[in-house]
Amino acid sequence: MDSIKNSWIYGTPLGLALALGSPKRQTMVRTALLICLVAFSTSAPQNLATATVMVVSAQSSHPPILITSNADFTTANGVTGGTGTVTDPYVISGWNVTGLTGSKAHPGTYVHVEIDNTIAYFVIRNISVQGSVNGNGQAAILSGVSNGRVESSNITAYCQTPPGLFCYLGLTVQSSTNVTLSGDIINQLSAGGDTNLVLEGSTIGPFGNFAGSGDSLDVNGCQHCLISGNNIVASGNFKISGGSDVTIANNNISADTQGGSWATSLLVGGGTGIRVTGNTVMGGVGDNIDLDRVSNATVSHNKVKMTAASPYGTGTGIAILSSNNVQVSQNSVVNACCVNGIGVLVGVSFNISPTNIRIFENNVTQAHPGISLQSATNVTIYHNNLFGNTVQATDDKPGSNRWDNGYPSGGNFWSDYQGVDNCSGPRQNVCPNPDGIGDTAYTFSTGHDNYPLMKPRTSILATVMRGTDNRLYWNKLSSGTWTGWGSLSGATPSAPTICSSGSNMILVVRGLDNGIYLKIFSNDMWSSSWNSPGGATNDQPACAILDSTLYLVVRGLDSVTYANSMSLATSTWSGWANLGGQTPSAPVLVGTSSANRLDLVVRGLANGIYHKAFVNGAWTLTWDTPRGATPDIPSAVSDGRAIDVVVRGMDNGLWYNSYNFTSGSWSNWFSIGGATATAPSLAIDSSGSLHLLVTGLANGIWHISRTPAGVWGPIWDSPGGSTPDRPALVQFGADIAVLVRGTNNSVFSDILGESSWYGWTDLGETTNSPLAISSL
Known part of the structure; x- marks a missing residue:
């Protein structure tokens, strides 16, 4: 793989070698941090969403x-x-x-x-x-x-x-x-x-x-x-027409009722690659968020309040009209105005039927109806919480859409469901064995949810660690509380890996025999047994989920990269495929559901950096390279348009590059500043900001972010504490969650909110390895 010779990445790093203590020593740590940050800058960067x-x-x-x-x-x-x-x-x-x-x-x-x-x-x-x-x-x-x-x-x-x-x-x-x-x-x-x-x-x-x-x-x-991060008063409309790759994030948007008989807080008419995320929206005279004739769009993490009815007494929280390939997820929609206020509408304009829509993990309250499908096909609705809607749902094309995500993922929570949970299984006939899913379907006038949830769905943050005895243990944060460590059985000599599909989490580990094993987390419980595709690895596996299929990439015992996949519906494996190329480190696999593609990034045997993609159902035949070199595992994430890659250079400096899906090309290497002796970690939050966490040369924990517009922050900040390992981080709702192993081997968690760190929590266990983290 390293037949193409690459020059070393070089540059002058900003020293991050600050001697901070363990996460338990917060008072001393934060005092030291304050002194250090004053040396970097006399003022902290302002958060745009709250900027005056x-x-x-x-x-x-x-x-x-x-x-x-x-x-x-x-x-x-x-x-x-x-x-x-x-x-x-x-x-x-x-x-x-x-x-x-x-x-x-x-x-x-x-x-x-x-x-x-x-x-x-x-x-x-x-x-x-x-x-x-x-x-x-x-x-x-x-x-x-x-x-x-x-x-x-x-x-x-x-x-x-x-x-x-x-x-x-x-x-x-x-x-x-x-x-x-x-x-x-x-x-x-x-x-x-x-x-x-x-x-x-x-x-x-x-x-x-x-x-x-x-x-x-x-x-x-x-x-x-x-x-x-704007305050927008939509008098008439806040209107986006046509275009591509448009992000509308973290704005306060309200419609002025003087704007006429029909004013939409946010109207998007046409276009592709539209992202509407993290906004607070209210006051639309009729509609509040309206996407009309768009494709490849996401509407997520918005707070929508319907406060003004149209002249016809109607209103809509989120409307998806004549569009295709749209995801509506993790929004809160409240109707506070309208007798006929629809929470989420998928319908028709200009005689074009909407199709390929996913609606999941939303809270819809007091609407009429909560979710309405009108002339829509191939819509999947699952993991939504529908509270107190006078009509919970309507669907005028019964049989053309799915109101659940199958078993064991489940359907939606309906506040008026009267069923019980005594049994389990796809037919709910394994009794007595409750599974968090109702034993009978939830039915409404024109549709049914085969697997209604018994409890409202809440966001879950889960972590898995390798104990000091090599055994596997897990913990979860739900409703603001860590529930405590539990055993998963099995053991591993390496750090574990978790990947998430939004409805399931899958744990993949290397066994003590170098075999590859996995467990599935669904409906708040882990599968009782381990599944194995066969094969062997001497490193941490990599995994990603696309369209109900699990993909694995491992470094084989011969250091060659191999790929396999499993249908989550049938648990059937495709078989191992040799991807060519060799690596001395664990591979990095990134899934992009909106583009239906995978991107694999590895370190070559001579420290080069290499990339291969899985598109249109097949792996590309050759590897490409951004050049440069790293002595460690690269870090990579996807923003839906490109993969962002950060590596530790041969000088221990931190370097950034990106691979654009449309052009199929790399940008140039950019020095972020700072220095680290371990692999970096990346995550993207709900607004599209990129977050980088690293371990400094003196084991301090340091953070810097890059806006969706591509601008890196002027200074590094720190939650305090120290770790000898690469931090683990993941998007958790609108926040970023972080887990680390302290220098005393204890496990600590912290969350980066809109503008500040919450503070470290000691989770009361010890480990000798980096942790795995994921969210649902």
Whole structure:
């Protein structure tokens, strides 16, 4: 595998060799950490989701600004500094712009600030501008620009009064690339045909006296765009039209009821690769989150409250219309307004039937109905909690959809289910042996759930460890409490591995005989016996789950990589396949359900880094490489569009690269800073932020994150404590959960919330190996 020679990854690392204590010594540790962080930075980074927009008030008056080429970045056009490079951008700052000039981008209209057709790097900072009634006056336009940033500015549309008549646009961004809007107040924003547009930490209207005057935010045809951490008042609509790879995350979104007879808090019309996650949404006059004619989309971890009915007395929390390949998961939907308020709707617009939809792990309360399928096919609904809905569910195509996930995964929790749980098995005929699933189906007027859950489903964090006696033990965090360690039987000489499908967790271990064994966790219990595909390994196996199939990759006793798969429905194995190539370390396997693909990353025998993909049901024939080298196991995760890879370089520095699914190519290696003597660990949270945890050179535990827009944080932070191993981490709801082995071999857990660490918890056991962690 190492026939292609790779140069070493090199760079100057930032030392993380801070002598911290064990996680039990929190007071001393955090005091030491505070002193160390002061040396790194005088301020902590701000979380965008809670950021307060800060606009500096000290400004001077300036006439209209019109820039139509790089040559127009002059002092006469408000430039106060910079040379237009990436490290020294032009700066336009501290102006209150008055007066109008004719727009070049929109002939026949007038504008206060306009920048067209530039590629120089620039920043507009701390300016104020308001549109004018005279001459169709817009406040600001960016057209055909690249590499621009607008921050801490107030850009306001001119609106006629009383509210509801008309507003000119505050800001237009069109046909532009690499534009960021950060920490601004913008009254009406329109964006069209842009690439790599970022809108973060801003307040978007109309609002106040301007409410009800048009769409507050209209983004059309955007490619690779991020809208994150904003306060958005959707007067009319917050509308996304077309485009691809658009993330809408961690925003507060509300519809202003002055916006007309029908105002949707968030309307996405068309497009592919849409992610709506971690938002708080309310006030839609009719719909709150509406995805219409989209494909390959996810709607997850949102809090939706229905507070305003349409003129027809109806409302919808989440609507998926005429779309395909959409996942709706882990949302909370509450109806507080409407006699006919639908919690989650899958239905039709433009005579296109929706298909291939998954709805799972949502809480739906007080709706009518809770979940409604209208002319929909191939929809799977499972692991939802339906509480107190006057009508729990409707389905006008019975038999075309599934209201459970089969056995033993189960169906949904229905608050009005009257059945009992005395038996188990696919036919519920193994008695007495309760399994957490009702013995009889839950039926409603047009459908049935064959395996109703007896208790509401809650998020579970599970860990498995190799004890000091080589035996396997497990523990789980449920409803905020660790339940205690239990034995799984069996033993292993290596660290265990867990992978999750969202409905099942599967534990895979290397046996004392080097055999490969697995157990399945479903409905709060582990399978009683071990399953084995045969074969042997001298290292930790790797696993991933795609579409009800478990995939395994192992390093064989000859150091060659081998793959196998098992149907979770039939427990049938495909048989081992030789993938070629050799590795001295455990392989890393990453599954991407939205792309239905696997990505395998390994370290070669000469420390090179290699990659192979499983797409369209088959492994690629050859290995590709980003070049570079590592003396340890790589770390890799998927964000749905690419795999992110971090390795420990040959200099112990930390290096980042990514492999894009669409282009099939690697980016370049990027030095993150820091240093480690162990393998790094990665996880992606619900908003799409990438989290990296490492063990410092003095065993301290250090964390840094990368935003969905691809920006690494300015400093490392630490939860305190120390570990001799690679930390274990995983997304847990909207948080990131971490488990480590302390320097005294005790097991500790911590959780990184929206902006801070919760603090270490001693789980009361010891281990000599890294831990395995997963969540459901």
